[in-house]
Amino acid sequence: MVTKIDSHFTGRGSATTKFELKDIITGKIIVERIRPNESFEVSTLTDKPYTYLYSDKKKVYLYNPETYEEVEINADKVEGNEKYLQLLEDNMKVTVSFLETEKGLNPISFRLPQMHAYEVVGATSIVGNASKGTAIKVVEIRNGIQIHVPEFVNIGDKIVITLNDLKYLKRA
Numbered sequence: 001m002v003t004k005i006d007s008h009f010t011g012r013g014s015a016t017t018k019f020e021l022k023d024i025i026t027g028k029i030i031v032e033r034i035r036p037n038e039s040f041e042v043s044t045l046t047d048k049p050y051t052y053l054y055s056d057k058k059k060v061y062l063y064n065p066e067t068y069e070e071v072e073i074n075a076d077k078v079e080g081n082e083k084y085l086q087l088l089e090d091n092m093k094v095t096v097s098f099l100e101t102e103k104g105l106n107p108i109s110f111r112l113p114q115m116h117a118y119e120v121v122g123a124t125s126i127v128g129n130a131s132k133g134t135a136i137k138v139v140e141i142r143n144g145i146q147i148h149v150p151e152f153v154n155i156g157d158k159i160v161i162t163l164n165d166l167k168y169l170k171r172a
Helices: 082-087
Strands: 002-008 016-022 029-034 045-055 059-063 070-074 093-101 104-111 115-119 122-127 136-140 146-150 158-162 167-171
Touching: 045 104, 070 104, 146 158, 146 167
Parallel strands: none
Antiparallel strands: 002 016, 016 029, 045 059, 045 093, 059 070, 093 104, 115 158, 122 136, 136 146, 158 167
């Protein structure tokens, strides 16, 4: 997977392009320099919708809702950060990326949806002064994850949060 591209042109010489590549299987990062007359193989990734079943300490188990095919992926293959594993819920829709190889499709990573609804399980007192604008409070959703929300959100409410930055979006 390409993580960074840098093109360099010299006055009399030819151009070179430096690619920072991440091996999608091992996670190892390498740097390659390519000249215009060189070629390289491009791999194809295919994304498919899956549903979260359960996980243990090292594996996440997902299934395809159309074919009921079950797949297991190492927990460290979650896109973004391993902290996202705490946000997984039963029947959550995720996207699995597959690498096409000679042996068929090989699952290499998965990502959570951009937003998801969670139930509020705990709340703290209001932070801020309501007379000077919006009063916010901190609520807990699951696994101790805390979110800043408007004062009208109560325990038992379902709220939608954006998963990339853990921000309150709306009531569900």
